[in-house]
Amino acid sequence: MSTIHSKKSHEFxxxxxxxxxxxxxxxxxxxxxxxxxMGLPEWEDLRELASRxxxxxxxxxxxxxxxxxxxxxxxxVTVHWAKDAEEFNEIVLGILKDHNAKKLxxxxxxxxxxxxxxxxxxxxxxxVVETDLGERIIQxxxxxxxxxxxxxxxISRDAIGEEFExxxxxKEIGNHDPTYLTRCARYxxxxxxxxxxxxxxxxxxxxxxxxxxxxxxxxxxxxxxxSMPKLHIVAMGLEKIVPDYDCLAVxxxxxxxxGTGQPTTTFTAHFEKARPGxxxxxxLVDNGRSDIIASEEHWQTLxxxxxxxxxxxxxxxxxxxxxxxxxxxxxxxxxNLGMLxxxxxxxDNVSACSLCLSCSNVCPAKVDLGEQxxxxxxxxxxxxxxxSVKKWMSRGMSMVFNHKWIYNSALWWSxxxxxxxxxxxxxxxxxxxxxxxxxRFPKKPFHVLWKKGKVK
Numbered sequence: 350m351s352t353i354h355s356k357k358s359h360e361f362x363x364x365x366x367x368x369x370x371x372x373x374x375x376x377x378x379x380x381x382x383x384x385x386x387m388g389l390p391e392w393e394d395l396r397e398l399a400s401r402x403x404x405x406x407x408x409x410x411x412x413x414x415x416x417x418x419x420x421x422x423x424x425x426v427t428v429h430w431a432k433d434a435e436e437f438n439e440i441v442l443g444i445l446k447d448h449n450a451k452k453l454x455x456x457x458x459x460x461x462x463x464x465x466x467x468x469x470x471x472x473x474x475x476x477v478v479e480t481d482l483g484e485r486i487i488q489x490x491x492x493x494x495x496x497x498x499x500x501x502x503x504i505s506r507d508a509i510g511e512e513f514e515x516x517x518x519x520k521e522i523g524n525h526d527p528t529y530l531t532r533c534a535r536y537x538x539x540x541x542x543x544x545x546x547x548x549x550x551x552x553x554x555x556x557x558x559x560x561x562x563x564x565x566x567x568x569x570x571x572x573x574x575x576s577m578p579k580l581h582i583v584a585m586g587l588e589k590i591v592p593d594y595d596c597l598a599v600x601x602x603x604x605x606x607x608g609t610g611q612p613t614t615t616f617t618a619h620f621e622k623a624r625p626g627x628x629x630x631x632x633l634v635d636n637g638r639s640d641i642i643a644s645e646e647h648w649q650t651l652x653x654x655x656x657x658x659x660x661x662x663x664x665x666x667x668x669x670x671x672x673x674x675x676x677x678x679x680x681x682x683x684x685n686l687g688m689l690x691x692x693x694x695x696x697d698n699v700s701a702c703s704l705c706l707s708c709s710n711v712c713p714a715k716v717d718l719g720e721q722x723x724x725x726x727x728x729x730x731x732x733x734x735x736x737s738v739k740k741w742m743s744r745g746m747s748m749v750f751n752h753k754w755i756y757n758s759a760l761w762w763s764x765x766x767x768x769x770x771x772x773x774x775x776x777x778x779x780x781x782x783x784x785x786x787x788x789r790f791p792k793k794p795f796h797v798l799w800k801k802g803k804v805k
Contacts, residue, residue, distance in 0.1 A: 381610020420560025458551030495671030548574030
């Protein structure tokens with residue numbers, strides 16, 4: 350019954366202090382989200398509207414993308430279309446080579462992570478520098494993001510300080526004050542901005558009516574990545590398109606409140622064209638998104654705006670960290686995206702869900718994340734990855750619940766389990782006894798006490 354996720358989780362849980370800090374940190378972000386949501390009486394109306402906008406856009410995607418690209422091209426922006434990760438990476442490398450660019454500064458882009466762009470460019474001689482502070486930290490430490498919005502929040506400030514010292518970014522040995530480390534990072538990155546030949550940004554939203562590329566950051570690194578180099582490349586997934594400014598306003602109010610518990614991001618940049626003397630290229634990437642739209646049961650995953658709220662609230666993610674998942678995006682949204690990408694490779698992640706549906710309840714675009722995980726579990730047999738142990742357990746439970754006399758007999762004898770020796774109850778034989786205390790069975794079941802009037 351063990352999966353890759355459960356085995357990795359078991360290892361992470363051995364460090365009690367670290368996992369407790371991880372749990373409290375992300376639940377604190379969830380708390381901030383709730384405060385923001387309760388401060389807006391129209392919050393649920395905004396969520397419903399966001400869901401409908403995404404639904405409408407997904408079913409009219411070709412029209413809006415055509416309108417968006419034509420608006421950009423009318424202002425001199427070069428628009429490229431990439432069907433998959435390979436073509437996307439080749440297009441970006443081609444643009445860089447055409448401009449003899451050797452150093453690329455990047456703001457956060459989960460699309461480039463999805464397409465493994467960094468190692469591809471580095472292999473081809475491009476010096477890639479992440480400029481989001483969290484992304485830069487994990488790049489220096491040769492790690493992957495553990496969260497789509499706060500990629501380095503699992504790393505302690507002491508570990509960051511030691512890494513900065515090793516890299517020569519921090520000069521005051523032993524000074525791990527966050528303000529000091531942030532200032533060191535600012536000086537370090539400022540030098541990279543000045544030397545960069547090109548800048549690449551992601552895209553939170555693309556406005557079809559106006560041709561705006563909207564990028565939301567808290568650090569201003571996207572603005573620096575585009576204001577210093579004279580070549581700006583935008584990496585944008587097809588699903589990022591929204592019809593107009595009115596629709597954008599809905600998502601702008603939801604995004605940051607859901608993801609980090611702030612009213613809005615510190616910086617919201619609108620890029621419509623290249624600045625004088627510079628060039629702007631927008632690469633629109635499919636990479637399986639068209640296939641997601643075609644999925645009757647799982648197309649709603651495409652409504653996701655990558656806020657990370659589902660991870661912040663997920664009890665499994667908070668207590669197992671992002672590195673226990675096999676897909677590069679962890680948490681509830683990652684479970685679903687991984688299955689849509691390759692169910693044979695990422696099927697084990699579907700067990701990383703308690704089906705509490707907290708993720709569905711906080712999603713600003715009303716993606717039915719928990720319900721979709723349940724559907725994927727029902728399809729595991731179809732993919733040839735069902736657990737034979739769970740299958741037999743389910744058959745046994747079905748027999749018990751469908752036969753009254755077996756059910757009553759089981760209840761009658763269940764208190765005997767209270768006398769099972771502890772070394773057996775809390776051994777590897779009983780998976781339910783690992784990590785928590787087993788319940789004690791009552792001498793008489795509830796329905797017997799009810800009939801006798803002893804409970805009301």
